[in-house]
Amino acid sequence: MALIAILSAILLVQQIALSFLPNVQTTVLLIVLYTKVLGFKKTTLIIMIHVILYNTLSPFGAVIPLHFISMFVGYMIIPISLQTIFKKLKSPLQLASAGLLFGFLYGWAFIPVSVFVLGIPFMTYFLMDLPFEMVMAVSNFLSIYWLYEPLSKLLIVQTAHYYLETK
Amino acid sequence: MKKLAVKFIVSIIALASVFTAIQLLKTDHQALTSGEIELILVDESGTVIYEEWITFEEGMTFYDVLQAHFELTCANASYQADDTCSYTFSSFGSSDKVILGIKGTTFELVTDWQHSYLSIYKWDGSEFRLTAQGVMQLVFEDQDRIKIAVEEVW
Numbered sequence: 001m002a003l004i005a006i007l008s009a010i011l012l013v014q015q016i017a018l019s020f021l022p023n024v025q026t027t028v029l030l031i032v033l034y035t036k037v038l039g040f041k042k043t044t045l046i047i048m049i050h051v052i053l054y055n056t057l058s059p060f061g062a063v064i065p066l067h068f069i070s071m072f073v074g075y076m077i078i079p080i081s082l083q084t085i086f087k088k089l090k091s092p093l094q095l096a097s098a099g100l101l102f103g104f105l106y107g108w109a110f111i112p113v114s115v116f117v118l119g120i121p122f123m124t125y126f127l128m129d130l131p132f133e134m135v136m137a138v139s140n141f142l143s144i145y146w147l148y149e150p151l152s153k154l155l156i157v158q159t160a161h162y163y164l165e166t167k
Numbered sequence: 168m169k170k171l172a173v174k175f176i177v178s179i180i181a182l183a184s185v186f187t188a189i190q191l192l193k194t195d196h197q198a199l200t201s202g203e204i205e206l207i208l209v210d211e212s213g214t215v216i217y218e219e220w221i222t223f224e225e226g227m228t229f230y231d232v233l234q235a236h237f238e239l240t241c242a243n244a245s246y247q248a249d250d251t252c253s254y255t256f257s258s259f260g261s262s263d264k265v266i267l268g269i270k271g272t273t274f275e276l277v278t279d280w281q282h283s284y285l286s287i288y289k290w291d292g293s294e295f296r297l298t299a300q301g302v303m304q305l306v307f308e309d310q311d312r313i314k315i316a317v318e319e320v321w
Binding site for chain 1: 174177178181182184185188189192258261296297298299300
């Protein structure tokens with residue numbers, strides 16, 4: 001549990017710290033990393049903690065409570081796809097390319113609530129959100145491409161130490 | 168060394184592609200011809216307080232049209248009322264002003280962003296549809312009908 005708490009805190013702090021730059025973050029990089037190193041269940045728990053804390057503590061959180069669900073779904077696409085259709089992706093370039101796609105899928109996860117609850121016209125929302133999705137996509141691509149490999153080695157070593165210490 | 172060079176090149180290509188795509192998504196929000204639009208202003212009780220055809224010139228944005236006919240109050244960077252409308256919000260690929268108030272000779276619409284705001288609707292031939300675009304981004308042309316209404320936040 002301590003490991004999940006620490007990794008959730010890292011995820012939360014980096015996103016709040018980078019909030020002044022819309023959609024520029026390393027959240028997707030960390031979720032990819034957690035999924036690959038810790039597995040699906042632990043990553044799901046970390047995402048749940050992150051979504052609740054970010055939306056309740058950050059001034060940049062959800063506009064309406066239903067966006068909690070959109071954010072959760074948007075982030076859960078990552079561990080679900082990395083455990084299924086993208087299971088064979090291993091290299092930083094392959095994972096970064098998936099990160100590019102996650103940038104758009106994350107943005108699209110907000111469409112149902114925005115269109116059906118807030119009443120924003122679909123095409124207008126879709127077109128206005130595209131630049132933000134592109135920024136998130138390239139931010140995901142670059143962060144995963146450059147940082148996945150070193151962080152992956154670091155996290156594997158640190159989790160091994162953690163499990164040895166706690167046994 | 169070669170691997171690092173490839174990483175740099177791929178990263179630059181990714182950044183350049185996104186920058187180009189965002190530039191391509193930018194559309195021209197200025198009027199292509201001179202003309203007139205019907206402007207309807209609705210207050211917080213739903214009452215139509217202004218309904219007139221107003222003229223515009225080629226090259227004007229919708230914000231320019233409003234500024235030419237009314238006294239505007241905009242939001243500054245911290246969403247406080249600013250009669251000079253000097254602040255422009257900027258984001259990826261677009262920039263816009265947030266209008267909090269419109270004052271004419273016989274009426275005044277006032278919002279504060281915390282409890283109320285102005286929504287812009289455009290007639291699509293059968294009904295007024297929420298535009299979800301700001302006053303500098305709204306695409307309009309001669310004979311369009313545009314409604315601005317005060318909305319409560321909750």
